[in-house]
Amino acid sequence: MICMLNPNLKLNPKIFNLDVEQVPIRKGFGQGLLLAGEANKNVVALCADLTESTQMIFFKEKFPERFVEIGVAEQNLVTVASGMAAMGKIPFCSSYAMFSPGRNWEQIRTTIAYNDRPVKIVGSHAGISVGPDGGTHQALEDIALMRVIPNMDVLSPCDAIEAKKITLALAKTSKPAYLRLAREKTPIITTEETPVQIGKAEIYWMPDVGLAQVGIIATGSLMYRALVAAKELEAEGIKTKVMNLSSIKPIDVDAIVMLVKETRGLVTVEEHQVMGGMGGTVAEVLAQNYPVPIEFIGVQDEFGQSGTPDELVEHYGMGKNSIKEAVRKVLSRKI
Numbered sequence: 371m372i373c374m375l376n377p378n379l380k381l382n383p384k385i386f387n388l389d390v391e392q393v394p395i396r397k398g399f400g401q402g403l404l405l406a407g408e409a410n411k412n413v414v415a416l417c418a419d420l421t422e423s424t425q426m427i428f429f430k431e432k433f434p435e436r437f438v439e440i441g442v443a444e445q446n447l448v449t450v451a452s453g454m455a456a457m458g459k460i461p462f463c464s465s466y467a468m469f470s471p472g473r474n475w476e477q478i479r480t481t482i483a484y485n486d487r488p489v490k491i492v493g494s495h496a497g498i499s500v501g502p503d504g505g506t507h508q509a510l511e512d513i514a515l516m517r518v519i520p521n522m523d524v525l526s527p528c529d530a531i532e533a534k535k536i537t538l539a540l541a542k543t544s545k546p547a548y549l550r551l552a553r554e555k556t557p558i559i560t561t562e563e564t565p566v567q568i569g570k571a572e573i574y575w576m577p578d579v580g581l582a583q584v585g586i587i588a589t590g591s592l593m594y595r596a597l598v599a600a601k602e603l604e605a606e607g608i609k610t611k612v613m614n615l616s617s618i619k620p621i622d623v624d625a626i627v628m629l630v631k632e633t634r635g636l637v638t639v640e641e642h643q644v645m646g647g648m649g650g651t652v653a654e655v656l657a658q659n660y661p662v663p664i665e666f667i668g669v670q671d672e673f674g675q676s677g678t679p680d681e682l683v684e685h686y687g688m689g690k691n692s693i694k695e696a697v698r699k700v701l702s703r704k705i
Contacts, residue, residue, distance in 0.1 A: 385597065390558065399494075401530075401537075406541035417464050420465055424465065499679045514646025526590040529556055532559075539568055552591040574613070574614050581609065591641055597612055599691075603697060643670075
């Protein structure tokens with residue numbers, strides 16, 4: 371079978387190899403923040419006592435005079451960042467997603483978004499990727515919390531390289547933004563040549579010949595599993611297209627509508643509650659533009675629990691076999 375990664379996007383040719391390189395998505399953010407700081411002296415960083423975990427350590431070591439350790443005080447974290455933004459700085463503030471935006475949502479809404487300050491909120495260790503830390507630390511609601519806020523962009527990169535590029539792009543915008551990052555190592559899907567643009571989605575996988583029967587839209591760390599599922603389905607004679615939706619808000623309405631007009635059926639894949647998350651955002655787009663049968667892969671109105679990340683992905687029905695089953699279900703429902 372011909373491997374049908376989109377050749378125009380210059381994706382990693384080793385993606386389906388057993389020895390594909392794996393890097394934590396959060397590390398790409400750390401690398402991108404350092405580059406952004408080198409490019410613009412107004413870029414500053416603030417952290418809530420998790421400098422190494424959130425990978426702000428690179429920036430702190432290079433620019434100690436532009437780094438502020440707030441301590442375990444997430445509400446202060448974002449309000450101080452908002453004040454710095456009001457004075458012309460470009461603040462990136464990081465903590466675990468469960469604490470920011472989980473603990474300081476009102477301060478984010480009022481001091482940052484309401485005033486349209488260009489603060490970049492970085493929610494690390496999102497989803498169930500914190501594994502053994504358990505349900506109290508597994509942020510499964512953060513996309514819903516952030517996408518509902520006016521003025522707020524929401525980004526969820528699929529690998530470390532894309533996280534680096536999105537971080538650099540965010541440093542150049544004048545808007546508030548939320549950047550969602552996973553903890554665990556994930557396969558490198560993209561390359562330095564792969565295009566990334568806020569507000570634009572890309573098709574990463576397409577059929578070898580003919581039209582796709584079902585579209586798969588994935589975001590964040592589950593993108594790799596979506597691609598593996600698409601490859602296996604192709605071998606079974608089921609043709610799909612896989613879209614990487616790293617920009618959840620602003621969302622690429624035209625690309626989504628184009629995908630569903632071809633496939634007339636859709637599966638969304640995210641490491642998040644299905645209610646209010648990326649899948650809900652896509653469903654809103656389809657309801658207004660082109661309704662089709664849709665299945666949602668994600669956590670189904672439950673809290674997380676302790677376990678390894680891989681165990682939890684399978685337990686909550688977010689693995690490649692669950693994605694394949696959802697595609698078959700959409701095929702059975704197609705109009």
